[in-house]
Amino acid sequence: MAERKRLTAWDWTVAAYEALAEGGAAAVAVEPLAARLGTTKGSFYWHFPGRDALLEAALLHWERTETEEVIALVEAQPDVRARLRAVLAIALGEHEDRPTGAAVELALQPTAGHPLVAPVLARVTERRLTYLTALFGELGFPPEDARHRSLLAYTSYLGHAQLTHATPAAAPSGDALRRYVDAAIGTLTSA
Template sequence: MAVRKRLTAADWTTAALDALTEGGVAAVAVEPIAARLGTTKGSFYWHFSNRDALLEAALLRWERVNTEEIIALLDADPDPHSRLRHLMTLALGHPDDRPGDHVMLALQASANHPLVAPVLARVTRRRLDYITELFTASGLPHDQARRRSLLAYTAFLGHAHLATTSPELVPMGADRHDYVDSVVATLTRA
């Protein structure tokens, strides 16, 4: 008889994020996720009090990994222009390199959900504020930096949607490098 691996809360949140990516918030359901993990609902209740607690943990993990950890990675570079270019390189990459984008797009469909709405608002605000800081540190006045951060973020959202729905249209290789250069040049042009 095979020994079953003891699941952690992180295993459950990873599976919840996978389910969310594939089927939206409604797909974050205990029984199907338990089946996917090859376990019972009892394992779930060891870590979470209910489905909403799992969804909340998954959302918080997505926020941490796909916003705060990326910002921390970028902040290791002292040059704001270099950070902006690195950010755009990450943001305009292939969707398979950024599973968090799939989660974000799935969350957009449930933007009014009481657990999703505050997380999406917080993530969007944090990202826009960070990009604004990059433009301001690069020498732009705050109002102009804010407008450009909005342009950069909406370009990212559009790119993420295109990369998910029509990945064959997303520039790759040298074309991707040139595309990122073009986007950064457009965003930083005086």
């Protein structure tokens, strides 16, 4: 008999993150995840006290990888315009080698009021808007204008994510997406 791989809390977290992308918070269910991982519920309870702890771990993983790690990656760019372009390009999926968390974000929207989902969505949204506002501020826009432009950039991302999800053929891709990102940055940074 083949020996089963010993699962870790990380294995469960990654599986829950994938489930979030596929079906939102409701898709993070212990029995289906155990089946997906080829194990029993006992493995789950070895690592987590309950479903809410797993959902929270998956949400924190999304927050870290799709906000904090993206910001760290973008900060490596040489100047503010390059950082602004990079953050929008990553968010819109221009870098196909780096999957986006837009699927998770869209899947979470119907449960935005869930007691575990709501604070993470609020924290992620505010962190992203604050970061974008700082970038526009570095370009010389006054605080109120910088915040307004950050809202325009963020809602462009959300709209693009929805368009890509609902009608992928209508969303720009490849070279058209690169031109779209450049046009969006041009519009957002014009006086």
